[in-house]
Amino acid sequence: MKINEIIDAMEQTGMIPVFNHADVEVAKHVLDAAYNGGVRVFEFTNRGxxxxxxxxxxxxxxxxxxxxxxxxxxxxxxxxxEDFIAAGADFIVSPALIPNVAVTSNRNNVLWIPGCGTVTEIFNAKEMGAKVVKAFPGNVLGSSFVSAVKAVMPELKIMPTGGVEPTEDNLKEWFGAGVTCVGMGSQLFKKEWISQQKFDELEKQISETLNIIQAIRNK
Known part of the structure; x- marks a missing residue:
C-alpha cells in the first residue's frame, strides 16, 4: 500500500491494536482475532x-x-x-522523535510515526516529513493536549497511544479532541485472555470497540 492508503486505512478503522508476544502461534491467533473483529491496521512491537x-x-x-x-x-x-522493512513492515512507529529513524524511513519511502509529547516535537516532526504523529504517552498528555495542538495545527493527524481505554466515555473524549485514530495495547489485550487463549473474547472486545468508535463518529 502507498503511504496515503495506509493513513486512510488507519483513519477509517479508527483503532490500531498494539501487541507483542514471544510466541509466534499466539501472535497469529491475536492477529486473526483482530482482523475478524474488524481491524485493518495492526502494530506489532519490537520488544523481546x-x-x-x-x-x-x-x-x-x-x-x-x-x-x-x-x-x-x-x-x-x-x-x-532497515531490518523490519526487509521483513515486510508496512509502517514504522517510534516512542520518540528520532531524526535518524525519520531519515531512514523517508529514504525507503515508508510511513513513519514518531512519538511526540510537546508542540515543539510535533512541529519538528512535521518538518521532517511526518504525516501522522503519536501522542505518547497518551494517559500523561491527555485529550486536552490534542485539542490544544489541533487548535494551532488543525490539519495534523494525531494518534494517542498509552492508556487509551476501550470504553465509550474514554473514546468519546479522545475523538472529541480531534484524534485521527487511537493506538490501544494493554487495555485491549487482557493478560488472562491471552494466557488462557480466549481469542473469541478478544475478537468480541475488538468488534465492540470499533462499533463504539463508529457510533461516536456518526453522532
Missing amino acids: ENALEVFTALKAYASRHTDLVLGIGTIFTPKEV
Whole structure:
C-alpha cells in the first residue's frame, strides 16, 4: 500500500491494536482475532529478543489477509528500521522523535510515526516529513493536549497511544479532541485472555470497540 492508503486505512478503522508476544502461534491467533473483529491496521512491537523473528513469521502469515496493514512499533535505530522493512513492515512507529529513524524511513519511502509529547516535537516532526504523529504517552498528555495542538495545527493527524481505554466515555473524549485514530495495547489485550487463549473474547472486545468508535463518529 502507498503511504496515503495506509493513513486512510488507519483513519477509517479508527483503532490500531498494539501487541507483542514471544510466541509466534499466539501472535497469529491475536492477529486473526483482530482482523475478524474488524481491524485493518495492526502494530506489532519490537520488544523481546526474538521480535524480528516473530514479526517475520507474522508478516508471512498475514498475507492471507490481503487488506491488512502490518507495521512495527518501538523502533529506535536506523538498523531496526532497515531490518523490519526487509521483513515486510508496512509502517514504522517510534516512542520518540528520532531524526535518524525519520531519515531512514523517508529514504525507503515508508510511513513513519514518531512519538511526540510537546508542540515543539510535533512541529519538528512535521518538518521532517511526518504525516501522522503519536501522542505518547497518551494517559500523561491527555485529550486536552490534542485539542490544544489541533487548535494551532488543525490539519495534523494525531494518534494517542498509552492508556487509551476501550470504553465509550474514554473514546468519546479522545475523538472529541480531534484524534485521527487511537493506538490501544494493554487495555485491549487482557493478560488472562491471552494466557488462557480466549481469542473469541478478544475478537468480541475488538468488534465492540470499533462499533463504539463508529457510533461516536456518526453522532
